[in-house]
Amino acid sequence: MGLTKTEEFTKTQNDLASLTKALGHPARIAIIQFLVKTKSCVCGDIVDELPLSQSTVSQHLKELKRVGLIKGDIDGPTTCYCIDEKVWNKAKKAVGELFDSYKEPNCC
Amino acid sequence: MGLTKTEEFTKTQNDLASLTKALGHPARIAIIQFLVKTKSCVCGDIVDELPLSQSTVSQHLKELKRVGLIKGDIDGPTTCYCIDEKVWNKAKKAVGELFDSYKEPNCC
DNA sequence: TTAACTAATCGCAATATTACGATAATTTAA
DNA sequence: TTAAATTATCGTAATATTGCGATTAGTTAA
Numbered sequence: 001m002g003l004t005k006t007e008e009f010t011k012t013q014n015d016l017a018s019l020t021k022a023l024g025h026p027a028r029i030a031i032i033q034f035l036v037k038t039k040s041c042v043c044g045d046i047v048d049e050l051p052l053s054q055s056t057v058s059q060h061l062k063e064l065k066r067v068g069l070i071k072g073d074i075d076g077p078t079t080c081y082c083i084d085e086k087v088w089n090k091a092k093k094a095v096g097e098l099f100d101s102y103k104e105p106n107c108c
Numbered sequence: 109m110g111l112t113k114t115e116e117f118t119k120t121q122n123d124l125a126s127l128t129k130a131l132g133h134p135a136r137i138a139i140i141q142f143l144v145k146t147k148s149c150v151c152g153d154i155v156d157e158l159p160l161s162q163s164t165v166s167q168h169l170k171e172l173k174r175v176g177l178i179k180g181d182i183d184g185p186t187t188c189y190c191i192d193e194k195v196w197n198k199a200k201k202a203v204g205e206l207f208d209s210y211k212e213p214n215c216c
Numbered sequence: 217t218t219a220a221c222t223a224a225t226c227g228c229a230a231t232a233t234t235a236c237g238a239t240a241a242t243t244t245a246a
Numbered sequence: 247t248t249a250a251a252t253t254a255t256c257g258t259a260a261t262a263t264t265g266c267g268a269t270t271a272g273t274t275a276a
Contacts, residue, residue, distance in 0.1 A: 005135075009138060020137075024125050041215055051116035059255095072253095074253090077250095088210055151222075163265080164266065171263095
């Protein structure tokens with residue numbers, strides 16, 4: 001079918017999956033790393049940094065915006081992208097809790 | 109195209125993306141949570157727990173095995189799945205470093 | 217051996233994703 | 247106003263993902 005059965009899972013599960021899915025592409029990891037390390041965050045700079053076309057980069061930015069990890073402020077003709085601190089910290093906590101929930105081998 | 113330009117990104121970027129992509133489905137999050145909380149980890153128990161068919165669950169297990177987060181020991185007619193501690197800790201570290209790399213708002 | 221059980225794989229259909237060029241929308245500069 | 251620059255969106259093609267039923271492969275029990 002190609003259609004995830006979202007309604008069969010909990011909100012937590014769907015939210016975590018949505019977040020990790022958004023990070024699940026090397027271009028989007030690269031965008032995040034670039035936004036973390038640079039002070040400027042003009043869209044054009046991101047396009048220049050990535051080995052992808054402008055329209056493709058724009059799509060990846062949209063996906064990261066969808067989950068809220070980044071936000072874009074329109075500033076004249078350009079758009080200034082950056083990490084959304086609040087959502088970032090929430091995501092960090094959620095993913096951290098998942099990884100921390102495993103303590104030690106149960107079997108095998 | 110539908111084909112990620114893997115070769116244009118660094119190994120770190122591809123590895124992180126591959127890992128988060130594997131976590132990017134609610135069924136796979138549910139599987140991980142189930143393996144974390146239960147002591148038993150028989151494949152059939154996972155199938156019973158999830159609202160998906162046996163073949164679909166098997167596919168999700170395969171994806172998690174592909175990135176190494178879980179491993180499956182064939183034990184007679186059943187297969188015993190569990191978290192792979194070593195890969196888990198590596199993944200935890202890699203994702204943790206990504207989230208920790210962001211310190212404070214740069215702009216916007 | 218046969219039968220029952222477990223789990224992986226195959227084949228298929230529906231939908232999603234990735235990527236690009238072209239176009240549109242917006243803003244600034246001339 | 248016109249032209250240039252920036253970014254979003256549209257349309258399209260190729261590939262990937264999700265899900266299921268059916269089948270296959272393997273093991274155990276009778």
